[in-house]
Each structure stands twice: as C-alpha cells, then as structure tokens.
Amino acid sequence: MTENSGKKTSGVDKITWETPEKKIAATHSLKSRDYKPLPLKRVNIPKSNGKTRPLGIPTMKDRAMQALYLLALEPVAETTADLNSYGFRKNRATTDAIEQCFIVLGNKNRAQWILEADILGCFDNISHEWMLIHIPMDKNILRKWLKAGCLNKNAFYPTDDGTPQGGIISPVLANLVLDGLENKLRTRKGEQGLVNLVRYADDFIITGRTKELLETEVLPIVETHLKERGLELSPEKTKLTRIDEGFDFLGQNVRKYNGKLLIKPSKKNINSF
Numbered sequence: 001m002t003e004n005s006g007k008k009t010s011g012v013d014k015i016t017w018e019t020p021e022k023k024i025a026a027t028h029s030l031k032s033r034d035y036k037p038l039p040l041k042r043v044n045i046p047k048s049n050g051k052t053r054p055l056g057i058p059t060m061k062d063r064a065m066q067a068l069y070l071l072a073l074e075p076v077a078e079t080t081a082d083l084n085s086y087g088f089r090k091n092r093a094t095t096d097a098i099e100q101c102f103i104v105l106g107n108k109n110r111a112q113w114i115l116e117a118d119i120l121g122c123f124d125n126i127s128h129e130w131m132l133i134h135i136p137m138d139k140n141i142l143r144k145w146l147k148a149g150c151l152n153k154n155a156f157y158p159t160d161d162g163t164p165q166g167g168i169i170s171p172v173l174a175n176l177v178l179d180g181l182e183n184k185l186r187t188r189k190g191e192q193g194l195v196n197l198v199r200y201a202d203d204f205i206i207t208g209r210t211k212e213l214l215e216t217e218v219l220p221i222v223e224t225h226l227k228e229r230g231l232e233l234s235p236e237k238t239k240l241t242r243i244d245e246g247f248d249f250l251g252q253n254v255r256k257y258n259g260k261l262l263i264k265p266s267k268k269n270i271n272s273f
Contacts, residue, residue, distance in 0.1 A: 011059030012151050014040045029080050030064055037062045040164050048272060054124070056150050056164030066145070066169040075138050077172050082182040087201030088171035094250045097200045100265060101254050104196040104207050105243055106261045110126045110196035111207035115214045116247050117222065118237035122202035123170070124162040126177050127230030131163070135176055145169075161230060171201070176257035178202065185218065200250055211240050 010016045017023045028162040040056030047053050048088045051221060058066065081089065086097040104110060128146050132139055145167070149158045185206065195218060196207045206222070210216040226232055241247045246255025248266040 009057060010041075011057055011062065012038050013059050014061055017060050025245055026061065027065065029061060030068055032138065032141060035065065035141070037148045039066070039148050039156060040150040040159075040166070042150045042157075043166075048268075053165065055166035057166050058168075062145075062148075063168050065141075066167055069137060069141065070099050070169045070172060073135075073169065074172055076136050077179075080179060081175060082179050082197065082199060084182060084197055085175060085179065085199045087199065087203075088175060094200060097198055097250055098252050098254075100196075100198045101205070101249065102253075102261060102263060104194075104198065105254065105256075108259055111196065111209050112243050113208045113211050113214055114241045114243060114247055115206040115208065115218060115222075115243055116237075116249075117204050117206065118234040119202045119226065120232050120234040121162075122178075122231060123165045123174060125230050125232075126162050126174070127228075128161060128195070130229050131173065131177065135173060136231050140168055174201065177229050177231075181222065184225060198249075203250065205247070205249055211242075 010212040017026055038059050040058055043055045043057060044052035044057055044113055078089070084100055086094065087093045131146065132143060135142055146163065147159060150164070151158055163170045178199065185195050185197055194207060194209045195213070198205050206214065208218055223233060243256045243261075246253055248268065251266055251269045252263050
C-alpha cells in the first residue's frame with residue numbers, strides 16, 4: 001500500500017506523488033546517507049471544546065522514510081507493548097478497550113473505583129532525551145525527525161520537545177513512550193488491589209479496590225512514570241470516580257446501576273451526533 005487519504009496533502013515543499021512513475025522514481029531517494037528531513041507544515045484542526053489540535057504534516061519523502069523505518073520499529077513495539085494498550089495498534093480498536101472495561105469492572109467482586117487520567121499536552125511535551133535513549137531505532141534518524149521544526153504561516157519554530165501529531169511513525173513512538181506503566185502497576189500492586197490499566201493512545205483509566213489505594217499508591221507510580229518521560233497529568237481533568245457515579249471513556253459512558261454494569265454512548269457524543 002503506497003497511499004492513503006492524505007495522498008493529495010503536500011508538505012512544505014508542495015510536492016505530491018500522484019502517479020506510479022513519480023512513486024517509483026521517489027523510491028531511489030530513500031537513503032539514510034545525507035538524509036535531512038524538511039520542517040513540518042503546521043495545520044491546526046478544530047476540537048470539540050473550541051480549542052485546536054496542532055498537526056505536523058511531513059513532506060512525501062519524509063513520510064516515506066518514516067514508513068520505511070516503521071516496518072522495522074512496529075514489530076519491536078508490539079513485543080514490548082502494554083497488554084491492555086489498544087490505540088494505534090493493528091487489529092485493535094476502541095471497542096476492545098471498552099470490552100476490557102467490562103471485564104475488569106463488570107462483576108460484583110471487581111474494583112469499585114476508577115482513576116480517570118488525562119495527560120497534559122502529551123504529544124507536545126514528550127522528552128526528546130528520553131526517546132533518543134530508549135527508542136530502539138537509528139538514533140541519528142530519530143534525532144533529525146524530532147529536531148526538524150515546523151513552519152506555521154511562513155514562520156519557523158524549533159521543536160525542542162514532543163513528537164508531532166500527523167507523522168506516520170508518531171503514534172508508534174508515542175506508544176513506546178507510554179508503555180511500561182501496566183507492568184509497574186501489576187508488579188507493585190498485583191491482584192489484591194484489583195488494579196488494572198486500560199489505555200487507548202494517551203487516554204487511560206486505572207481501576208482500584210479503594211479510593212485510598214488509587215490516590216496514595218497508584219497515582220504516585222503514574223506520576224513518576226510520566227515525569228521520567230517529560231509528561232504530567234492534568235490536575236483539572238484527572239479525577240477519582242466511583243463506578244456507581246460512572247465515567248466517560250472513548251465516547252462511551254461506563255456505570256453501574258444497582259450493581260449492574262451498563263455501557264452506552266456518552267451524552268456528549270449523543271449531543272454531538
């Protein structure tokens with residue numbers, strides 16, 4: 001597969017590869033020696049809350065180079081991934097994450113409390129230093145991608161932190177950064193606290209037997225894990241919720257009514273539809 005829905009969207013060089021002839025010719029330029037990526041084209045996409053999400057659009061050549069390295073990096077990422085991470089992974093979807101919520105919360109002897117976590121500007125704040133030490137790929141190429149900068153309205157902005165949303169390889173890089181938390185929770189807390197992580201990209205919940213367990217023991221583990229990677233939780237959006245009150249996750253509302261767990265579309269998503 002050599003194209004997707006963004007095939008007509010060019011990068012800062014305004015070049016697209018519309019024909020088979022151009023694609024074949026372009027393959028000869030995919031060499032690591034003397035490779036230098038161009039800055040990303042910054043595009044701001046509106047969000048439902050009125051804010052915008054910045055996307056960085058690479059050139060066609062840079063997309064192709066990322067796809068080439070992704071062929072080797074993705075299998076490695078799959079072998080080290082958190083068991084219950086569902087975002088941006090093959091043969092996994094939001095429905096799988098919601099099913100896991102039912103598994104860890106459905107029965108009466110399951111956890112009664114949920115830590116709803118929200119990472120503050122995840123993609124924008126990931127530590128480059130951490131990535132260059134821990135991401136198992138060519139460090140020189142990775143550094144060039146991370147430090148390429150971006151162009152916004154003809155003004156150049158350096159990129160000192162974060163991985164851009166919009167690059168082909170960015171979702172796998174982000175997963176590699178966030179992975180490892182589930183093992184830390186399982187090793188430290190085990191089943192006695194009914195601690196379970198369910199993650200989709202940078203959205204995740206953690207279950208626990210009691211509010212105190214999540215607040216005093218689990219939350220510090222999460223904060224330390226994120227801090228090592230240059231990240232932190234949003235104080236406003238991160239909260240502890242009892243299952244009888246319910247919570248919204250990936251467009252669904254998960255809540256127990258008189259001991260019975262029901263999962264249905266969230267009111268916010270219904271109103272948006």
